[in-house]
Amino acid sequence: MKRVNWSKIVPQDMTEKCFWIKIKEENFESTDLFSKLMLSFATQTKVNKDEVQNEEKKPSTAKKKVKELKILDAKTAQNLSIFLGSYRMSYEEIKNVILEVDEKKLSESIIQNLVRYLPEHKELSTLSQFKDEYDDLCEPEQFGVVMSTVKLLRPRLNSILFKLQFEEYLSNIRPDIMNVTFACEEVKKSENFSKILELVLLVGNFMNAGSRNAQTFGFNMSHLCKLKDTKSTDQKSTLMHFLADITEEKYPEILKFTDELSHVESASKVSDQNLKSSLLAMEQQIQRLENDIKKFSHTEDEHDKFVEKMSSFAKHAREQYEKLSNMYGNMMKLYEGLGEYLVFNPKNISIEDFFLDLKNFRSIFLDALKENIKRRETEEKIKRAKLAKEKAEKEKLERQQKKKQLIDMNKEGDETGVMDSLLEALQSGAAFRDRRKRTPRSLGEQSPTSPTSRWPVEKGCTERKH
Helix, strand or coil: CCCCCCCCCCHHHCCCCCHHHHCCHHHHCCHHHHHHHHHHHCCCCCCCHHHHHHHHCCHHHHCCCCCCCCCCCHHHHHHHHHHHHCCCCCHHHHHHHHHHCCCCCCCHHHHHHHHHHCCCHHHHHHHHHHHHHHHHCCHHHHHHHHHCCCCCHHHHHHHHHHHHHHHHHHHHHHHHHHHHHHHHHHHHHCHHHHHHHHHHHHHHHHHCCCCCCCCCCCCCHHHHHHHHHCECCCCCCEHHHHHHHHHHHHCHHHHHHHHHCCCHHHHCCCCHHHHHHHHHHHHHHHHHHHHHHHHCCCCCCCCCCHHHHHHHHHHHHHHHHHHHHHHHHHHHHHHHHHHHHHCCCCCCCCHHHHHHHHHHHHHHHHHHHHHHHHHHHHHHHHHHHHHHHHHHHHHHHHHHHHHHHHHHHCCCCCHHHHHHHHHHHHHHCHHHHCCCCCCCCCCCCCCCCCHHHHCCCCCCCCCCCC
């Protein structure tokens, strides 16, 4: 038959609620349907219709024999069928790839699905008794018969899966141990962090004077984050803002503690319990692998390369585990030392919780610094705007006063005062700014104060001839 070139859904993407697991395509099986498919999609260029029709008349060959499950339950068989349909390898090939530990053909998903869908040991043992009835078994049970010949199959698969996942284990565990180690060292060595703790203690004792919490000798690190909960009288800032402001203004060097605690954030994401569990699981896997290698030391199957390939890996895994175990032990000693240093019980306060408090304090402190800067900038803008407004109003008032003085000069009053105002106006230039433009007098008009006005023309005088 011709092949359908489609994009298949891989088993690892399926869940129990998946549509493809629940379908029952066998309900549509029929001889007529298969015959039509053969006529329409056979790879042969010619098909003798008469031969097909003759074949249909023979009950023994035309009918598809339905194979019933003998050992496996329907659900197990269905899941196994889905898995087997995803890989284009014969059952013998799959068996040999496992025996040879062929990592070029093996993948983590293949082993995971085998471990997940493989029949239990008891079912495999029962299926091994049906070797002579192999052709009468359905495909999942045929696969079970082939795999039943592999010695200690499930432990073998678990060991191979451990080998395939080992580097991922290392990459998950090692960075976490290192981050906590560095964070412990940073907290203990940072002089600026010690100073900020001292400053907090000082401020707190001052504020608590006269109360039952007065004269405290130290405090739990969880208190640092609570500084933001103590608000100022005007409710516009907090004790954290105050601490950030006083530090920035008078002790700017102390601000460096935020850079000195660079691994605190990554350490806050590490669970010491998970680390311990992961290392224990790794050690147990290695121990099982070493025991399995001893059991597999004698084999007659030429394809079985388990001992050969897994022995070197077991040695490598043991060495890496010992290194990680020593790193973890050193990390816990540092954390316990930190507990003794800051006076807290490492058994009651987890690594995750302790560094989470420090990480939050660091973040809130930096936010307070930024908010203080923004507040000062806003206040400065308001101050500049107020000064500019006051200056403009003052200048406006001065102009109005000078103008009023010039107007008062034309009114009756103390001549001395008028003269003083006039001199002041002349010196400041206000008199010139306020002069109004006057239209030139006609030639016939004379000023009342003109020199010629003192000698009026006599009546009857004749005009001088030129």
